[in-house]
Amino acid sequence: MSPLEGGSRPAVRSGKWERAVYWLVPPLLCLALHWRGFTSWFRADDFAWLGTGLYDRNFHDFLVSIFAPQAQGTIRPLSERAFFMLGFSLFGLEALPFKMVVFATEFANLALVASLGARLTGLRWAGFLAAVFWVLNSSGIEPLGWTCVYNQVLCGFFLLGALHFLLRYVETGERRYYWWQWAAFLAGFGALELNVVYPAIAAAYTLLCARRARYFRGTLPLFAVSLAYAALHSAVAPVWKSGGYAMHFTGSLFGTLGTYWTWTVGPTFLFTPYVPPKWALPAGIAVVSAGLLGFAAWKVHAGGRAALFCLAWYLAVLAPVLPLRDHQTEYYVFLPAIGLCWLGGWAAVAGWRAGAGRRMAAVALPALYALMGVPTLLETAQWNHAITMRVRTLVEGVAGIHERHPEKSILLEGVDTDLFWNGVLDRPFRLFGLEHIYLAPGSERRIAAHPDLGNIADYVLPADVTAQALQHEDLVVYDVRGERLRNITATYAALPHEGGLPRRVDVASPLTGYLLGPEWYASDGDHRWMPRRASLRMGAPETPGQKLYLRGVCPEEQLGAGPLPVAVTVDGVALPAAAIRPGAPTFELEFALPGQVAGKAEMRVTVEVGRTFRPASDPRDLGLVFGSFEVR
């Protein structure tokens, strides 16, 4: 029975060594098991967040960078925007300071888990074991090993911190703790949307453990804030109707809950690096689940309602992701698992004290839990570390190439699936000012496609452009497959290259200048302006029915006078009229191509806009910003 239910307070008298063990073992174990995570580098989404605010020109841009909804409508100013912006401005692409912040936060979380566990159960060592069990859980790999998942760790800190202050408030009656709880709760919205569940946690605690109406009433204003946040969030962030982030409020909720339960009690994705008999993993999960739920039932029967609170924590923190039927992610159980870890710590200590038979279970079940989760943790952390090291070799190698050949564009040969999605997709090179980094023609054959994540073709330099650039010595080629990037320009230049004009022209690239008419302005790095009219040559469609796509940016100044007419001709044939309408700054125009150009070696495309503008800072008459032209 917890102290708040009339049980004894956890013993706090302990020796210096015992205190040291109590507080230091969980973080040290965490550091030992997640050492690969601590020493890993950046990858994938990290680079997108590191680039937050890269192009900010004024305070308005800064505010947009910090608060505007980003990927999947997320608004996480503390854990993503400010964390990466400040970190990158201070330390650049040094990962260690980021990791130190992540692990320092997690160490604070472990202390809070231990402290809260002890106070919830009335058993000091139950809190200790809860922290240890949480460390052993395999769902911690990404929050601790992948910097961009810091939002989970920081959200945990605010949820646990708010609950800590609520318990202090209930224990002491001192009002200041109530307000500290509010501060932690409000700050939590800067970490992760998941923070909206805190009022449910607080209400569950006050109902089940504190059992005084005034404490419960004190949680009601928290609900108002969560509801207001949810309303605001759904107003400013897109709601996904389809795809991975679409919500499904159907019977699938229970299936998803079942999946997440197995990932919490057993290894995430039910993946183990060893090959046990088929029955072993389900049996192990069933045995640990039976132990946990059996203990909870027994405790509740005996009046220990804190056991229900542990389960309530699990369900409340997991609830927001249960409707995401098609986007099941291993770290979604990272924070919910804390509830089961409290229950497990409690069961282990209670079992240890309950005689020989249960003592055996108190040792065997945690051992089984560790046996299922830790190998997965170590193996996956190793994979994560290895890929970040490959990404580091690539990114720092490209920086080295640029230092050696500052005037040349860079072509990368040998990029494979893992390296592309983790080290190229999010354009890490722009973080240090490099825009013209390309994949060698044919790279797309080596990279598994994920159209939902990005288009590989956007990164590949067409064969004809490559050949031209090599001929003019505008390009250096490096093989990325070894421990160092290797200059293979001479070898690569001697290889036979496929001919034919490209069907995708990146107009911004300085290498495609030979395809552009004389009207175009010079490349501005990652974009190129056109005046009122501009033309280019490109590959014609192989077969009838293919379309021409124009992608670029239309500045607000151009749309002040209404939609901007865009006229396109192909080999002198006018295509149906189009217009860019006010709204998003980027545009994509799609044109059906005339049948007679199909099969031709090349075609000439002209684009003309209805008007131009001249900004105060630029003497040029500006039409549109490109972008790319693509036939597909």
Place this chain on the structure above:
Amino acid sequence: MTNTKWRERRAVVRLCCSLMTIALVVAPVGCKRKKVRVGATDEETPKMMSVLNMGDPKVEPQLIKGFHGIEAAAWRWTEKQFTVALRPPFGAGTKGARLTVKLTVPPVVIEKLKNVSLAANAGGTALPPETYTTAGDYVYVREIPASLLTGDSLRVDFELDKAMAPSGADIRELGIIVLNAGLESK
């Protein structure tokens, strides 16, 4: 306010001031740093080779397509179609050269496909195919006329008439095993 509380509050203020001072000192130091470390690169440009040993990772740029990763530091599985680029050996522009492919047809290929034929196309000229009906080690040899060997490199496209489709046991398309491929002087 008691002395204890006052002391606590002073300690907190001191801690905050210290942290802000550290931040102010560290921030400019950090800002002056380069945004990224400059990694070392291998600038010793490898020469294009006439003979490609499949166990040598340095030949990868000349394996245009259709090869899987190195196995046993010696060989590679191919797909149904595979292509290499080879440097014509010295004098080949006048005397011609010999295309040589050391390969293995593994028993599993014969078990599943019964037999397999290998054909090649060098610089646009078709070379006669060869059929293998039993598992074992073979050398595919074809004469290459001098007229095809005047450039910096010769592209050779190989094609098998059949290959093992990806399966649960191996998600790769598997053709034959190649140990080396090259152009030899006559």
